[in-house]
Amino acid sequence: MEFSLSAEQKERCARTRKAARNISPETTGGELDGHIRKRLAELGLLGAAVPPEYGGAGLGALDTALLYEAASDGGADTGLLFAAAAHLFACVTPVVEFARPETRRALLPGLCSGALLAGNAMTEPEAGSDTSRLATTATRVDGGHLLDGVKSFVSNGPDADLYVTYATTDPDGGYFGTTAFAVDRDAPGLVPGRAMEKSGLAGCRAGEVRFTRCFVPDERVLGAPGQGQVVFQASMRWERSCLFALYLGQQERLIRRCVEHARRRTRSGTRLADLPQVADRLAEMRLRLESGRLLLYRACAEIDAGRDPDLWAAMAKLAVSEASVTTALDAGRIFGGRAFLTEYGIEEEVRDALPAITFSGTSDIQRRLIAREMGL
Template sequence: MDFGWNDEQLAKYEQTLSDVRVAFPFEDTARSADHYRREDWLRLGKLGLLGLSVPARYGGGGLGALDTARQVEALGRGCAETGLVFGASAHLFACAMPLVTFGSDASREELLPGMCTGELIAGNAITEADAGSDVSRLAVTARRTSGGWLLSGEKSFVSNGPAADVYVTYATTDPNAGHFGTTGFVVRRDTPGLTVGDAMEKMGLSQCPAGTLRFDDCFVPDAGTLGEPGQGGVIFQHSMGWERACLFAGYLGLMDRVIDQCVEHVRTRRQFGRRLSDFQAVSHRIAEMKLRAESARLLLYRACWEMDQGSPATLSVALSKLAVSEAALSSALDAVRIFGGRGYQRADRIESALRDAVPSVLFSGTSDIQREIITRELGI
């Protein structure tokens, strides 16, 4: 079993990390709580980070899941604006990848090149007020009409929603068919009948705007359908495989960055005439942070490797998502404790790492949902 990266992969990681640090300098704290700007998005596109796993024919990098995750990891380590990292990942894994596999030829040709360059921002519209984890009972409906579908209802917590140019969404087309009664769609922002809500106030991931979408007999042509009618549940789970594995590589990067900060802090900070690193309670806390990060990293890499082998990887992806999100949250809290009062201030971005880690145990399926998947895969 090979645990090493080849020279090309190592060089690509280091180059991406360096490019991201230049493009999004850590010292730029003044706007850390603001939403990202179009120029930020275009910068990500120029670095090739918005189309990593999209086929080259559409302007993407053509990478597999494992190499894609490694680049997202570099992005998460180099960019302290985790909301931007999250928004870019949601754009790629929850929107671009369903288009790659299930979109019509017309939709792929029209949208994917712009999504890779950053000219287009995509929003993932699945969550509803009464349908968070249970996406088999969507209140948004789509009914057949001449040449397409009419969508009606409201989506909430649409990542990138207020800024997006295009949305991937799901609606109930057959209420009696359960998981086979949902269909996926691609909808442009300027479509009549679509109303985009304002950005909501959030605890973390503040750079990524999220809001509501309202569909009022919003017409989507047949070319805007993802896959076949009734295939929405399968398409959504396919996108979740990419998201739960590759998106969370950004949190591996966050953990690496925070561990680096903690190591530097305890080496230079003195209390009671001694370096903080000389206190076992402090140094052992960092050892636990490193243990969590490396354990989660191996699970994530294995999940991505299985995906590249064509395996469903359901168990590995659930284990990976659970491990990475819980590790990020625990380690961010440990970092606040290590930094003490400074950790509660904004300058070092430690408190923002904690706020950004909290939603990781909620989105893409809560930690409890991942445990349910794991027990189901074990036959319990």
């Protein structure tokens, strides 16, 4: 096995890490405005895995993950990176893989350049990641479907120009009872809600989206009618394998800060770095990071090789998300009272890490997926 990166990969990561510094939503009032979109697009984060003929970089899963990891390690705002990742993995990749050729040509260049921002409208007030139990319906009419229902926690919802959404088309269809759609923000009957007040990932605004007899033409169906589960699971393979690379970068950055703090800070004349309990905690932080990294890279390699990545993606998502929360809390222990001061940013890192164990399927769901892949 070859674990080292190529010269090209190292150069791309170094360039991204440097360019990612100071990418922050602070000057935008919280909105993902044109300036921030342009910066994210320049880094390749909005279209990394899109074929070049549509304006993307044509990268595979591993190189895309490395890009997100480097941007996070370089200091880009975690919420903004999550917004870009939700756009790319939950929305753009389904368009690449399942949209009609004319729809790809119409949408993908703008999605890659940042002219269009996408939001993933999947979760409902009474349903999470289970596309077989959606209350939102799509009724067949001449030339398309009429959507009715409410989606909640839509990442990029208040700012998106396009929504990838899922609705029930056959209540008795089971696995083949839902359909995926790409819906324009200005479609009659679509009303985005205002941004929710969140405690973490503030750079990614989320909100409710309501559909009331919202007409979606046939050319905006992703895949075939009834393939909503297929489309969603394909997007989750990318998301669980690549999105969490930004949490690898966050952990790398946090560990580096903790090591620097432990070397400088003294307690009763002794450096924190010389205290066994502090050194042991840092060793555990490094172990969690590298273990998750190997799993995530393996999941990406399975996608790039055209093999089924589901087991590796579930293990990677579980390991990296749980590690990000534990490492952020451990950073708080190492910084002590300073962790409660906003100027140090540790409390923000905890708030940004905590959602990772919930979105893209909770940790309990990942354990169930792993058990299923084991044949249980």
